[in-house]
Amino acid sequence: MNIAPPMTAVNFEEIERISGSTLAGLVRKIDEERIYPEEVMRAYGEAGAYTSHLSGPASSVDLSQAILSMARAAEECMSTAFCVWCQDTLGWYIASSDNDYLKTHVLPKVAKGSSLGGTGMSNPMKAIGDIEPMKLKGVRVDGGYKVKGILPWVSNLLEDGYFGTMFHVDVDGEDKPKRVMTIIHAAWEGVKLRLDHDFVAMGGTATCNVQMRDVFVPDEFVLADPADAFVKKMRPGFVLMQCGMAAGIIKNCIELMEQVRGPLGHVNCFLEKQPEDIRADYDALLADIMNLAKTPYDTSNAYFKRVLEARLKGGELAVEAAHFAQLHCGARGYVSTGAAQRRLREAYFVAIVTPATKHLRKLISELEE
Structure with missing residues (x-):
């Protein structure tokens, strides 16, 4: 079953107004005071910036509107454009999966910008490329997984937000662990967010250190198990x-x-x-x-x-x-x-x-x- 939010065209006139007026007036504050442009991010959602690429693999998907919306934000402010990418990518994970629960209960909120979130895939992508070890480890329990570890940087993340990530699970009789990809809700028990970075730019990105202490991840939030394909x-x-x-x-x-x-x-x-x-x-x-x-x-x-x-x-x-x-x-x-x-x-x-x-x-x- 392919459940996805209805495809809507991006309102580029509204994207232009938000970018050229609201965002342009905030750029120095974002850069110097490291404020997160939550109002702008939600307004982009209302303008359809996060929806055009979410119809799923079974349809004819074109990323051009999502890319051009992001580019318009980047003309003014890279911090905001990066947050737009995080939001787009969170939706992309869910829309690309076979998980009807997430497509029904989480994806519409992400597409509209009523729920903001990001991608905790920096470490997993490097781990897949043999650049650094996987930071999260999971254990199978009834109804899901218990996951623990620390992700140093997850961006566009608020206390009630969502993010995609991956963890290793040891498999009996196998030399290598399997990879499981999932969506995490930042409000779950055992998840702790801490704003902790001192970058020379990109300060207004709500970038958090995410600590996970035996967090229960229900099967309904698993994107792919195993995740390789x-x-x-x-x-x-x-x-x-x-x-x-x-x-x-x-x-x-x-x-x-x-x-x-x-x-x-x-x-x-x-x-x-x-x-x-x-x-x-x-x-x-x-x-x-x-x-x-x-x-x-x-x-x-x-x-x-x-x-x-x-x-x-x-x-x-x-x-x-x-x-x-x-x-x-x-x-x-x-x-x-x-x-x-x-x-x-x-x-x-x-x-x-x-x-x-x-x-x-x-x-x-x-x-x-």
Whole structure:
């Protein structure tokens, strides 16, 4: 049975209003005071930003509207765009699963933005790639699993929110544990959230350290058991949607360069990269992303490699665009209130968020072998 929220088109006029007015007025507070833009996140939900990609594998899913909505947020604020990605990805996990309980009781709230949440998959994705050990471990009990461990960073997470994650379970007679993927409700007994990070940017992302002490996870909240085939199905969308963050900040950095062309163009013309150069790369990247967005449930290695390459290009071009935006703006962009220095700090996040640049290159190399 395929239960999913009704497909709704994104109200891009409302996304534009929220981004250009409400969010733009909060950007400095988000960056300097680390406030979480809850009002904006819920407003995006009302505008349909989190719904367009949730009809499930049995239908023709296109990620383009979700990516473009995220990109518009990223033009103003990377912290908010990342939270949008977290919300989108939480819905993506549930919609991609066979779990009718979650599709009925949780997914509609996530799609509307009435329940906010994130993705606790940074550690599991690295564990799958043999980069670090799995942080959570589960034991089978009647009706579900008992899970314990600590996730250092889960973003877009409030006390009543949800997040997806994965844990290991030892199997009798097997050398390796199995992986189980699930949705966790932050309000469950044994779950403790602690805001605990000191990043140079991205402070307004409600990023928590999540401690789980023998938390009971009922079978109704399990996405996949075992999770290996499910991960292969959902990972292209997981990675590709991050390109929305890259696209938005690249576009804004081009605009920052163009804004100083009048007063500084006579000397900026000697810089190695001009706005036109970055725009040509941006246009090519966005066209590739929009093409890939049409078939997010393609599980072939060839498709996934193209997704990884687009995501890698997005991260690298974001850093390059922000670098040259800072050079073009000069000292006026290097003051504490300057947009260029903030965008440079934010751009590096695109390059290091899981899967980071080195992780992407590792995955691409393995697929090429």
